[in-house]
Amino acid sequence: MSQNPKAQAKANEIRLVRLYDAPVDMVWDAWTDPAQAAQWWGPRGFTLTTHSKDLRVGGTWRYTMHGPDGTDYPNIATYHEIEQHQKLVYDHGATELTPPLFRVTVLFSTVGKKTQMEMTMALATAEAAAETRKFIKQAGGDATWDRFAEYLAEQIEHKERFVINRSFDTSIDFMYDLWTQAEQFSKWLPPTGFTMSFIRADIRAGGSSFYKMTNGSSENNVTMYGRAAYLEMDKPNRLVYTQQFCDADENISRHPMSPTWPETMLTTVQFTEETPDRTRVTVTWEPHGAVTAEELETFMKARGGMTMGWTGSFDKLESHLETLLPTS
Structure with missing residues (x-):
C-alpha cells in the first residue's frame, strides 16, 4: 500500500508524514504495544501510564500522559478501524467526562526497507485545526515522532541519536541552499542570542569550514569556535557533516559549557518535498567516532536542551525565510 506523500490536507485537518528506518511490522508493534509506546509516546519530558488497552474495533486505549511539571493528561482512545501493518483509525482526546478532540487516521506503508507513516488528524472546523496546531507546537508535541525515530534507531542499531523535524513553506531547492550557503545559514543557525562568522568556508563534499560564534555581550561575553567537515552533499536531498569545537587556532577543544560533551558530532540533514512549496527538514544528530560512556550519557541527557536549541x-530560519520570500 503506497500513499501520496504530497497530498494536501483539508482545512480542518492536520497532516504529518514521517519515514522511519525500520520495517513496517516493527513500526506497527512499537505503535500498538503499550510497553513500547511508553518508551517514546508524548513530547520530550513526558511519561506515559497505560491503564488498559483493547486493540480491536470498538476497543479502547486508556492512558495518562504525565507532563514534566506534574500535570496529568488522561485520554481515552477508541478504535474504529484496524488493518494490521496498514491502518489505524481512532478518536483521540476523550476523557470520562468529555468527548474526543479529533479523529486520527494513521497509514503505514513500506518504502524499500523503510516505513512511511502518514497521520491525519481531522477536527470539526478549520479554526479548531488552527488552534490545535498552535497547541501542538507550544507543547512540543511534534517531538513525539522524533522520539519514535530515536527509539527505533536504538532498537535496531543500538545507537543513541537525537532527531528533530520541521516543515517550512519553501521549495526543496531553496531550503537546501539555506543550509549550504554560508551567508545564508550563518543568519539563522547559531543559538539564540549568538552571531556567526566564518574564518574559512569551503562548503562542498570533502571541504571544511572554520567559524566563530559570539553572543556579543560586554558583561558575559561567550565566544565559541568550531569546524565542520562535509562528508556528503546530495542536492537537494541530503547533507552530512561532522562538527567539533575548536580554539581560535583551530585546535580541537571541548564544549565550553559541557566538558564531557562528545568531541565529534555527526549531523545528517534530510530534505523531503511535501509539496512544491513546502519542505520537511529532518535533522539527525549523533556522537561520532570514539565516544566514552560518560560522553554518551551526557548526550542522552541533553536531548531536551537540544530540542530547545534546534x-x-x-x-529563526522561519523568520529569515519571511524576509527572503516575496509577499502576496
Whole structure:
C-alpha cells in the first residue's frame, strides 16, 4: 500500500508524514504495544501510564500522559478501524467526562526497507485545526515522532541519536541552499542570542569550514569556535557533516559549557518535498567516532536542551525565510 506523500490536507485537518528506518511490522508493534509506546509516546519530558488497552474495533486505549511539571493528561482512545501493518483509525482526546478532540487516521506503508507513516488528524472546523496546531507546537508535541525515530534507531542499531523535524513553506531547492550557503545559514543557525562568522568556508563534499560564534555581550561575553567537515552533499536531498569545537587556532577543544560533551558530532540533514512549496527538514544528530560512556550519557541527557536549541534555530530560519520570500 503506497500513499501520496504530497497530498494536501483539508482545512480542518492536520497532516504529518514521517519515514522511519525500520520495517513496517516493527513500526506497527512499537505503535500498538503499550510497553513500547511508553518508551517514546508524548513530547520530550513526558511519561506515559497505560491503564488498559483493547486493540480491536470498538476497543479502547486508556492512558495518562504525565507532563514534566506534574500535570496529568488522561485520554481515552477508541478504535474504529484496524488493518494490521496498514491502518489505524481512532478518536483521540476523550476523557470520562468529555468527548474526543479529533479523529486520527494513521497509514503505514513500506518504502524499500523503510516505513512511511502518514497521520491525519481531522477536527470539526478549520479554526479548531488552527488552534490545535498552535497547541501542538507550544507543547512540543511534534517531538513525539522524533522520539519514535530515536527509539527505533536504538532498537535496531543500538545507537543513541537525537532527531528533530520541521516543515517550512519553501521549495526543496531553496531550503537546501539555506543550509549550504554560508551567508545564508550563518543568519539563522547559531543559538539564540549568538552571531556567526566564518574564518574559512569551503562548503562542498570533502571541504571544511572554520567559524566563530559570539553572543556579543560586554558583561558575559561567550565566544565559541568550531569546524565542520562535509562528508556528503546530495542536492537537494541530503547533507552530512561532522562538527567539533575548536580554539581560535583551530585546535580541537571541548564544549565550553559541557566538558564531557562528545568531541565529534555527526549531523545528517534530510530534505523531503511535501509539496512544491513546502519542505520537511529532518535533522539527525549523533556522537561520532570514539565516544566514552560518560560522553554518551551526557548526550542522552541533553536531548531536551537540544530540542530547545534546534527549535530556536528553526524559529529563526522561519523568520529569515519571511524576509527572503516575496509577499502576496
